[in-house]
Amino acid sequence: MATQQSRSAARFMLAPAVILLLGWMLVPLIMTLWFSFRNYLPLRGGDLGWAGFDNYVRFIGSSSFWPSVQTTLIIVGGVLVITIVLGIILALLLDQPMWGQGIVRILVIAPFFVMPTVSALVWKNMFMDPVNGLFAHIWKFFGATPVEWLSQASMQSLIMIVSWQWLPFATLILLTAVQSLDSEQLEAAEMDGAPFHSRFIYMILPHLARAITIVVLIQTIFLLSIFAEIFVTTGGAFGTRTLSYLIFQRVLESQNIGLGSAGGVYAIILANIVAIFLMRIVGKNLD
Amino acid sequence: MGHIQLKQVKKSFGDVTVIPPLDLEINDGEFVVFVGPSGCGKSTLLRLIAGLEDTTAGNIEIDGKDATGLPPAKRGLAMVFQSYALYPHMSVRKNIAFPMKMAGMPKEEQDKRIAAAAKALNLTDYLDRRPGQLSGGQRQRVAIGRAIVREPAAFLFDEPLSNLDAALRVGMRMEISELHTKLATTMIYVTHDQVEAMTMADKIVVLQAGVIEQVGSPLELYRAPRNKFVAGFIGSPKMNLIEGAEAAKHNAHTIGIRPEHIDVSTTEGLWQGTVGVAEHLGSDTFMHIHGVPGCDPLTVRAGGEVGVKHGDTVWLTPNLTHLHKFDAQGLRIE
Ligand SMILES: Nc1ncnc2c1ncn2[C@@H]1O[C@H](COP(=O)(O)OP(=O)(O)O)[C@@H](O)[C@H]1O
Ligand SMILES: [Mg+2]
Numbered sequence: 001m002a003t004q005q006s007r008s009a010a011r012f013m014l015a016p017a018v019i020l021l022l023g024w025m026l027v028p029l030i031m032t033l034w035f036s037f038r039n040y041l042p043l044r045g046g047d048l049g050w051a052g053f054d055n056y057v058r059f060i061g062s063s064s065f066w067p068s069v070q071t072t073l074i075i076v077g078g079v080l081v082i083t084i085v086l087g088i089i090l091a092l093l094l095d096q097p098m099w100g101q102g103i104v105r106i107l108v109i110a111p112f113f114v115m116p117t118v119s120a121l122v123w124k125n126m127f128m129d130p131v132n133g134l135f136a137h138i139w140k141f142f143g144a145t146p147v148e149w150l151s152q153a154s155m156q157s158l159i160m161i162v163s164w165q166w167l168p169f170a171t172l173i174l175l176t177a178v179q180s181l182d183s184e185q186l187e188a189a190e191m192d193g194a195p196f197h198s199r200f201i202y203m204i205l206p207h208l209a210r211a212i213t214i215v216v217l218i219q220t221i222f223l224l225s226i227f228a229e230i231f232v233t234t235g236g237a238f239g240t241r242t243l244s245y246l247i248f249q250r251v252l253e254s255q256n257i258g259l260g261s262a263g264g265v266y267a268i269i270l271a272n273i274v275a276i277f278l279m280r281i282v283g284k285n286l287d
Numbered sequence: 288m289g290h291i292q293l294k295q296v297k298k299s300f301g302d303v304t305v306i307p308p309l310d311l312e313i314n315d316g317e318f319v320v321f322v323g324p325s326g327c328g329k330s331t332l333l334r335l336i337a338g339l340e341d342t343t344a345g346n347i348e349i350d351g352k353d354a355t356g357l358p359p360a361k362r363g364l365a366m367v368f369q370s371y372a373l374y375p376h377m378s379v380r381k382n383i384a385f386p387m388k389m390a391g392m393p394k395e396e397q398d399k400r401i402a403a404a405a406k407a408l409n410l411t412d413y414l415d416r417r418p419g420q421l422s423g424g425q426r427q428r429v430a431i432g433r434a435i436v437r438e439p440a441a442f443l444f445d446e447p448l449s450n451l452d453a454a455l456r457v458g459m460r461m462e463i464s465e466l467h468t469k470l471a472t473t474m475i476y477v478t479h480d481q482v483e484a485m486t487m488a489d490k491i492v493v494l495q496a497g498v499i500e501q502v503g504s505p506l507e508l509y510r511a512p513r514n515k516f517v518a519g520f521i522g523s524p525k526m527n528l529i530e531g532a533e534a535a536k537h538n539a540h541t542i543g544i545r546p547e548h549i550d551v552s553t554t555e556g557l558w559q560g561t562v563g564v565a566e567h568l569g570s571d572t573f574m575h576i577h578g579v580p581g582c583d584p585l586t587v588r589a590g591g592e593v594g595v596k597h598g599d600t601v602w603l604t605p606n607l608t609h610l611h612k613f614d615a616q617g618l619r620i621e
Contacts, residue, residue: 187339188372192386192433193360202385206376 029268036261043255055262064246069270071155072242076223076274078159079166080216086163087170087215088208091178094171105175112168116228123161124150124233154238161229166222170215177211178204213282220278224271243267288350289441289473290315291336296345298331298497305331306497308345313441313475313490318467321477322484322520323494329477332494333443336475338362349440360389365434366443369450371426373418373433380414383432390437397436404432407466424455431466441473448483460486481521485509493517515617518543524573524586526611531581533558539612539620546573546588548609553595556602560585562595576601 039051059065094105111119127134128149136146149157181204189199225244234240236249244267251260291313298306305328313319321329334340336347338359346355354362365386374382383404387397405411408428418426427447434442444463448456464487467474478484484491485505493500493508493516501513505521512518518526526543534542550556551574560576563584572593575584587603595601612620 182370182372184368184370184372185374187359188366188368188433189374189385190339191337191359191364191366192437193389194385198389202377203374 032261032264034261035257036265038258038261040257040261041255042257051258055258056265059250059259059262059266064241065266067239068241068243068246071240072224072244072270073274074155075159075162075226075242076220078155079162079223080219082159082163083166083170083219084174084212084215086167087174088212090167090171091174092204094175095178108171109168111164112166112172114165116165116226117232119165120161120229120232123157123164128157150234151238154234154240158229158233158240161233162223162226165229166219169219173211173215174208177208181207216282217278220274221271224267224274243270288315289313289439290350291441291473291475292348293336294346294348296332296335296347297343298328298335298340299343304343304497306335309497309499311492311499311502313473316471316473318464318474318476318487318489319492320484320488320490321475321492321494322481323479323500324520325479327494328497329479329494330445331497333366333445333475333477337364337366337443339366363440364443365437365439365441366445367427367430367434367447369446371418371430371450373426373429375418378415378417379410379421379429379432382418382429383414383436386433386437400436401432404436407435408432408462423451424459427451427459428462431463435466435470439472441475444474444476446478447476448478449480463487482523485521491521493520511619512543512611513619515541515543515613518611518613518619524588527582527585528613529579529582529585533579533581534612537610537612540615541613541617543611543613544605545609546586548606549585549587550604550606551587551589551593551595552602552604553599554602556604558585558603558605560601560603562597562599562601565595565597574601576603579603 036055037051037053039048039054040046041048090108094101094108098104114122125133130136130146130148133146133149135149139146147153185203186199189203194202226242227244227248230236230240230242230245231248236245241249243263247260247263247267250256250263293309293311295308295310296306297304297308309332321332323329331340335342338354338357338361342355346353348354349362349364374385377385380401383401384397387400401414402411405414408431410425410428410432413421413425413429418429421429427450430447447463448459451459460483463474463476467487476483476487488505490502491505491508492502495516501508501517508517508521512521512526515528519528522545524546526545527549528541528543530541534540558579560578563575563577565575566573572589574587574589574593574595576587577584579585585603589595614620
C-alpha cells in the first residue's frame with residue numbers, strides 16, 4: 001500500500017464495505033435518537049409529537065434504572081471473572097499431554113455451539129428445576145431441601161448459565177496463547193529455581209495478558225446485551241433485570257417506544273463508559 | 288565444585304531408545320564438549336544432566352551425591368538454551384536477577400552480582416532494556432549473565448552460538464572460553480560444529496546415535512581417532528577415507544589421510560589425479576582431486592597460492608607417518 005495509486009485503489013475497494021457498515025450502524029442509531037425525543041405510543045395514539053427530554057428524564061428517574069445498571073455490571077463482571085479464571089485453568093490442563101486429547105477439546109468447545117435460548121432452557125429445566133432438576137435430586141440425595149435456584153439465587157444462577165456458555169470461548173483463546181508459550185522459557189525458569197506459582201505469575205500470566213485482553217473486550221461487548229438467557233429463565237424477575245431487559249420491557253410491555261429509545265441511548269452511553277474504562281486498564285496490552 | 292558422573296544412564300522415549308546405557312565422567316573445572324551430528328542425542332543427554340528429562344535407567348551423580356531424582360533447581364546447574372529462553376516481559380536486569388530472586392538472595396547482593404556480570408559481559412548500558420530490543424549477541428550475553436550470577440556448580444550450554452552469524456560466533460566462542468578460564472567452573476557445551484569442539488574443549492565427547500564413540504582431548508581425537516566415524520567427524524576439511532587396493536597395501540580395510548597430510552606436485556608422486564573444484568581461501572587452497580582409486584573426490588590442502596587450475600593433472604604423495612588404518616568394522620588399527 002505504498003504508492004498513491006494502490007492507496008486510492010484500496011480506498012475504492014473498501015468503500016462498499018465501509019458504506020454498508022456505516023448504514024447498518026447509522027440508520028438504527030439515528031432512528032433510536034429520533035424516537036427517543038418523540039412521544040411514541042403505538043397502541044395509545046401512535047406518534048404524538050415531540051417530547052423534548054421527557055423520555056430521558058423519565059427513564060433515568062424510574063426506580064428500576066439504577067438497579068438495572070448495577071445488575072448489568074454485576075453479570076458482566078461476574079461472567080468475566082469466572083470465564084477467565086476457569087478458562088486459564090482449563091487451558092493449562094488441556095495443554096497437558098493426555099489420552100483422548102482431541103475428543104476432550106471438542107467437548108470443551110461444545111457449549112459454545114448451543115444457542116443461548118436452548119442452553120438457558122436446558123439449565124432451567126434439567127438442572128435447576130426445584131422438583132425435577134438434577135441439582136434438586138442431588139440435594140435430596142444428601143437429605144437437603146432443594147434450592148429454588150432461579151428465585152432464591154437468581155443472579156448466581158444466571159451468571160452460572162452465561163459463564164457456561166462463554167467459558168469455551170475464553171478457554172479456546174487462552175489455550176492457543178498457552179500453546180504459543182516457548183517451552184524453553186518455562187524450563188529456564190524451572191532451572192532458575194522458580195516453583196510452579198512463580199512460573200505462573202512471572203511467565204505464563206504476562207504471556208497470556210494479550211489473550212486475556214481480547215477475551216475481556218469481546219465478551220464485554222456481547223455480555224452487555226445478553227437477553228435470551230434472562231427472557232427464558234427469570235423473565236427479568238428476582239433482581240435480574242438488566243438495562244437491555246428494562247428497555248425491552250419499556251418498549252414491548254409498556255408499549256412506549258420513545259421511552260425505550262431513550263433507554264437505548266443510555267445503554268450506548270453505558271457501553272462506552274465500560275469500553276473506555278476497559279481500554280484504560282487492559283488496552284495497553286494490545287499494542 | 289562440579290564433578291559429574293553418569294553411570295549406565297539410559298533414555299528412551301516410548302519404544303525408541305535415544306541413549307543406550309552410557310558411562311561418562313566429567314571432572315571439576317573441565318570444559319567438556321558433546322559433539323555429534325544433528326539428532327544424535329546431545330541435547331537429550333544435556334537435559335538428562337540438567338534434570339529436565341527423567342532418566343529411564345542409571346544414575347547421575349553430582350559432586351559425589353546421587354542427583355538422579357533431584358528436580359532441576361536442586362542440582363545447582365545453570366543452563367544456556369539455544370533459543371536463549373530470556374523472559375520477554377522483563378528487563379535485562381530483571382532477567383539476570385530472576386534466579387537470585389527465586390533463591391531469596393538479599394537485594395544488595397543481587398545488585399552487586401548484576402553489576403559485576405553486566406560489566407564482564409558488556410551489558411551495563413542495556414540493563415533497562417527488554418530482550419526484544421537487543422541484538423542476537425547481546426541476548427546471548429544476557430542468557431550467560433543469568434547463568435553466571437547463580438554461581439552454579441556447572442554450566443550447561445545447548446548450541447548457544449548456532450543462532451549467531453559467523454563473525455559473532457567466533458567472537459562469542461572466545462568470550463565463552465575466556466569466561467571458563469576466569470571462572471574455572473565445569474562447563475558442558477553441546478554443539479554439532481566440530482570447529483567449536485576443537486577450539487574450546489578440554490575434553491571432547493563424540494556421540495553418534497546416543498553412543499559415545501570416543502572421549503579425549505581435541506588433539507588426541509585428531510591424532511588417533513578410535514574409528515572411522517570420529518576420523519571423519521573431527522578435522523576440517525574431512526579426512527579422506529580410501530578403500531580397496533590402496534588400503535590393502537597397508538593391510539587395512541580402509542586407510543585415512545587428512546587433506547593437510549598430502550603433498551601435491553605437478554611432476555611426480557604416488558597417486559595421479561585431475562583437479563576438480565579448487566577453493567582458494569588465500570592462506571590455503573583446498574582442492575578436490577578426481578581419479579584416485581578408492582576415494583572420489585579426494586581433498587587436499589595446498590599452500591596459499593598454487594598454480595593449478597581446473598582440469599590440470601597433479602600427483603599426490605601421502606605423508607605415511609600421518610596415515611590412519613581401520614579394519615572392516617571401522618575400528619582403528621595401530
Ligand atoms: N521429547 C521427545 N520425544 C520423542 N523423541 C525425542 C524427544 N526429544 C528428542 N527426541 C528424539 O531423540 C533424538 C535425539 O534428539 P536430540 O537430543 O535433540 O538430538 P541433538 O540435540 O543431538 O540434535 C532425536 O531422534 C529426537 O527425535
Ligand atoms: Mg539439540
